[in-house]
Amino acid sequence: MADTFTIKQGDTSPALARVLETAQGPIPLEVGDRVTFSMRRPYGGPVVVDRQPCQITPEGVVVYYWADTDTALPGLHEAEFQITRADGAIETVPNGGYLVINVVGAVA
Template sequence: MADTFTIKQGDTSPALARVLETAQGPIPLEVGDRVTFSMRRPYGGPVIVDRQPCQIREGNVVVYFWHDRDTAVPGLHEGEFQITRADGSIETVPNGGYLVVNVVETVA
C-alpha cells in the first residue's frame, strides 16, 4: 500500500514529516547529508515542487515545509525525497514508487 499524505488546497500546515526507509528498514542520515523533496502531477505531469530543501531532525526525521503554491492544485500528486550524501552519492526514496500527496479541494 502506498504511503499517502493528505493536505487541503492552499494550506501550508501540517508539514510533511517522514522517516525515510526502504524495504530493508530506516535509512540512517549522517552529518553532511542533504535531503530535498520533489512533487509532480501523476504520470509524468508537470513538476510542482522541484528539489526543495528539507530539515533533518533528530531520529532521522525529514521535514518539508509547504509553500502555498505547492498545494494550489487539488488532486493526487507523486512525491519523492532525494538524499545527497556528503560523498556525492544519491539515493531516492521511495525507490519503488512514489509518496502519494492528496491535495483536497477547498469548499470556497
C-alpha cells in the first residue's frame, strides 16, 4: 500500500516529514549526505517540484518545506526523495513505487 500525504491546495503547512526506509528498514543518513524531493503528476505527467533540498534532522528525519506553488495544482501526485551520499552514490526512496501526495482542491 502506498504512503499518502494529504495537503490543501495553496497550503505550505504542514511540512512533509519522513524517515526514509527500504524493505530492510530505516536508511541511516550520514554527515555530508544530501536529500532532495521531487513530485510530478501521475503516469509521467509534468514535474511540479524538481529536486528541491530537504532538511535532515539530527534524528534522521527528512523534512521538505512546501512552497505555495508546489501545492497549486489539485489532485494526486507521485513523489520521491533522492539521497546523494558524500561519496556520490545515489539512492531513490521509495525504490519500489512512489509516495502519493494528495493535493485537495481549495473552496476559494
